[in-house]
Amino acid sequence: MNELKTTFSQGSVIARLLGYLILLAVSAVGVWAIFGTLRDGHIEATTTQNVPWGLWVALYIFFLGLSAGSFLLSTLVYVFGIKKLEPAGPLALLQALGCLVLGGMLILLDLGHPARMYKIITSMNPTSVMAWMGFFYNIYIVVVLVEIYFALRPQLVLKAQAGGSSAWWYRLLALGSKRLDPASLARDKKWLMALGILGIPIAITVHGGVGSIFAVAKARPNWFGGLFPIIFLISALASGGALLALLTAVFSRLPKEAKRGVVRTIMRLTVGILAFDLLLMCSEIMVTYYGNIPHEVAGWNFAMFGPSWWVFWLIQLAVGAAIPILIVINPKTGRSAGWLGLAGLLVVVGIIGARWNLVVPPQLTPTFDALPNAYHHARFALGYVPSVHEFLVGLGVVALGLWAFLLLRKLLPLDEAELAGVENHHV
Amino acid sequence: MDMTRRGFLKGAGVAVAAATATALPGCLQEASAGNGNRRWGMVIDLKRCIACKACGAACRLENKTPPGVAYGVFLDEEKGQFPHAYRLSFFRPCMQCEESSCAKVCPTGATSHRKDGIVGVDYEKCIGCRYCIAACPYGARSFDYGHNYIEAANNPYNAIPSSEYGAEYGLRSKGRSPIGNVRKCTFCLHLQDEKGEYREPTACSRTCMGKAIHFGDLKDPEAKCLVHGEKMQELLARRGHYRLKEELGNEPSVYYLPA
Ligand code: SF4
Ligand code: SF4
Ligand code: SF4
Numbered sequence: 210m211n212e213l214k215t216t217f218s219q220g221s222v223i224a225r226l227l228g229y230l231i232l233l234a235v236s237a238v239g240v241w242a243i244f245g246t247l248r249d250g251h252i253e254a255t256t257t258q259n260v261p262w263g264l265w266v267a268l269y270i271f272f273l274g275l276s277a278g279s280f281l282l283s284t285l286v287y288v289f290g291i292k293k294l295e296p297a298g299p300l301a302l303l304q305a306l307g308c309l310v311l312g313g314m315l316i317l318l319d320l321g322h323p324a325r326m327y328k329i330i331t332s333m334n335p336t337s338v339m340a341w342m343g344f345f346y347n348i349y350i351v352v353v354l355v356e357i358y359f360a361l362r363p364q365l366v367l368k369a370q371a372g373g374s375s376a377w378w379y380r381l382l383a384l385g386s387k388r389l390d391p392a393s394l395a396r397d398k399k400w401l402m403a404l405g406i407l408g409i410p411i412a413i414t415v416h417g418g419v420g421s422i423f424a425v426a427k428a429r430p431n432w433f434g435g436l437f438p439i440i441f442l443i444s445a446l447a448s449g450g451a452l453l454a455l456l457t458a459v460f461s462r463l464p465k466e467a468k469r470g471v472v473r474t475i476m477r478l479t480v481g482i483l484a485f486d487l488l489l490m491c492s493e494i495m496v497t498y499y500g501n502i503p504h505e506v507a508g509w510n511f512a513m514f515g516p517s518w519w520v521f522w523l524i525q526l527a528v529g530a531a532i533p534i535l536i537v538i539n540p541k542t543g544r545s546a547g548w549l550g551l552a553g554l555l556v557v558v559g560i561i562g563a564r565w566n567l568v569v570p571p572q573l574t575p576t577f578d579a580l581p582n583a584y585h586h587a588r589f590a591l592g593y594v595p596s597v598h599e600f601l602v603g604l605g606v607v608a609l610g611l612w613a614f615l616l617l618r619k620l621l622p623l624d625e626a627e628l629a630g631v632e633n634h635h636v
Numbered sequence: 637m638d639m640t641r642r643g644f645l646k647g648a649g650v651a652v653a654a655a656t657a658t659a660l661p662g663c664l665q666e667a668s669a670g671n672g673n674r675r676w677g678m679v680i681d682l683k684r685c686i687a688c689k690a691c692g693a694a695c696r697l698e699n700k701t702p703p704g705v706a707y708g709v710f711l712d713e714e715k716g717q718f719p720h721a722y723r724l725s726f727f728r729p730c731m732q733c734e735e736s737s738c739a740k741v742c743p744t745g746a747t748s749h750r751k752d753g754i755v756g757v758d759y760e761k762c763i764g765c766r767y768c769i770a771a772c773p774y775g776a777r778s779f780d781y782g783h784n785y786i787e788a789a790n791n792p793y794n795a796i797p798s799s800e801y802g803a804e805y806g807l808r809s810k811g812r813s814p815i816g817n818v819r820k821c822t823f824c825l826h827l828q829d830e831k832g833e834y835r836e837p838t839a840c841s842r843t844c845m846g847k848a849i850h851f852g853d854l855k856d857p858e859a860k861c862l863v864h865g866e867k868m869q870e871l872l873a874r875r876g877h878y879r880l881k882e883e884l885g886n887e888p889s890v891y892y893l894p895a
Contacts, residue, residue, distance in 0.1 A: 249782075250782050256766075258779065325764075326763060336739075337744075579725075
């Protein structure tokens with residue numbers, strides 16, 4: 210038995226090492242590509258004058274959606290007091306922050322002049338949806354940061370009091386706070402609730418606002434309309450839940466039973482939201498085809514039957530919806546944290562496809578059909594396929610995100626906070 | 637012409653020197669800029685157009701736009717099926733919309749309306765987000781990806797500055813505006829004098845051999861086309877006229893007389 214245990218842990222050490230090596234290699238290439246963008250601008254990107262927003266914007270809204278979704282899920286714990294989910298609360302908040310930073314990185318790289326990004330605030334144009342979105346983005350970051358502090362404070366104080374060589378670090382993070390009495394814990398809860406309540410409209414404004422950036426562009430009929438921001442929000446919720454389930458299933462050190470319970474609750478919720486998301490999309494598609502306005506139909510034709518048809522059918526629908534829904538409703542797989550974590554991963558991947566389909570196909574129909582022939586240059590050509598460089602930058606950002614997560618798990622008392630959540634739940 | 641050329645070169649030199657020292661404010665795009673008594677516009681008579689496409693070529697020469705950046709373009713399309721085939725072709729500059737989508741969505745206000753109706757871009761303010769491209773219903777804006785016709789920096793062609801915006805951004809160099817910015821037709825703003833009147837009309841209208849592109853003031857009912865001398869309002873009244881995608885409510889300043 211003991212022998213078996215050693216071989217097993219040796220195996221997992223090798224697997225872990227391999228994982229780190231792959232991550233290291235991917236990040237090296239990705240960071241190199243990121244520096245390439247900063248040095249040479251967008252010359253390596255294949256976006257055009259007809260499709261000005263490509264893969265990076267799709268990934269940006271993907272991350273922002275993950276963030277908003279995770280945050281809104283955390284309010285289930287801190288505002289609505291759903292005890293079952295309590296262990297996942299701190300992780301959800303951390304996820305909200307991390308994805309926000311990754312999204313910010315991507316959109317920074319997407320700018321032609323990243324060094325001038327601050328002008329969105331200093332020279333804000335009040336009629337621009339994007340400017341307002343940027344404004345609320347900043348407020349949102351602050352709310353999430355403060356919430357993380359209060360969610361982790363008791364554990365930080367405990368860690369600091371436990372002494373040891375890293376006590377100074379936890380003291381620093383706790384911002385000098387030392388109290389652990391019931392009154393101070395109750396105060397934490399109050400703050401979390403207040404910030405959560407404040408955060409709900411802010412998260413909705415930020416992510417609904419990103420959807421509105423697209424929704425107000427009357428030049429692109431497949432974007433223009435009131436349903437668009439809502440679809441953004443609903444897919445955000447689904448992706449946030451799915452990522453939370455995935456990370457909990459993989460990294461959580463909770464007892465088996467507790468872990469399974471949390472993952473199952475999250476995934477059931479996620480699948481329900483996903484179904485609603487599909488309903489909204491169906492409505493869009495049916496109204497478009499019935500209405501039969503050529504440019505609008507062309508947009509959906511591009512998404513479903515165009516060169517990236519597989520993103521719609523295979524990634525968004527099969528991988529991202531059908532399979533995970535089956536996993537969750539199947540009584541066998543629906544009870545295993547591993548399977549449910551996999552379902553979470555699939556939903557996350559599917560939402561990347563969904564984001565692509567929200568951003569790119571609606572731009573593929575040029576504003577005038579004759580435009581691509583009027584100017585013979587690749588920047589006016591029809592269609593858009595991301596370049597290798599664009600993929601590498603995307604990969605680089607995801608890899609950096611993973612490093613940040615691994616590091617934060619070491620530096621923050623996440624496991625302890627999780628366990629505290631379980632104890633509260635059982636008290 | 638030689639004088640102007642020398643003026644441009646001098647202006648460009650000053651601009652380059654100044655831009656390295658401080659970020660120049662785009663002096664031409666301040667909200668106060670432009671002659672408020674004018675509203676510059678075009679009346680394009682498609683009956684006179686022979687589809688030679690010289691307007692687009694003239695535009696490229698005048699503004700020295702790099703590859704992949706287009707201001708005025710000629711759109712040419714065959715539609716329908718025999719025997720009901722027809723050809724749809726017209727010159728499309730920026731419409732200088734009164735209710736423009738681009739200035740409305742621009743997060744930094746880099747794109748803004750001048751008092752004379754021209755929509756300009758302040759390259760120092762523009763962050764290159766390309767929202768304006770996504771939002772313009774007329775495809776009239778281009779992101780400058782940094783392509784050049786000739787890469788060698790000391791090639792004589794590259795030493796000729798572009799005259800747009802008073803040649804403030806005359807010479808291209810990597811990583812500096814207008815590379816990384818969104819660019820557009822400005823009704824050849826650089827051809828205006830200090831009072832906001834045109835020293836000479838826009839390149840496209842000047843070049844048109846069919847005399848199809850009329851350019852002038854749309855505010856003063858008596859104003860005449862700066863190229864051919866017809867009254868602008870009379871041109872509009874004589875035959876039916878229309879504007880592109882009128883239903884979107886952008887109120888373009890470019891009118892078309894049907895073919
Ligand atoms: S045509 Fe496009 S770029 Fe020109 S003013 Fe109108 S919206 Fe702006
Ligand atoms: S690309 Fe420049 S001009 Fe266009 S919306 Fe963005 S900041 Fe404004
Ligand atoms: S007005 Fe000038 S910039 Fe505009 S299309 Fe004509 S030539 Fe080009």
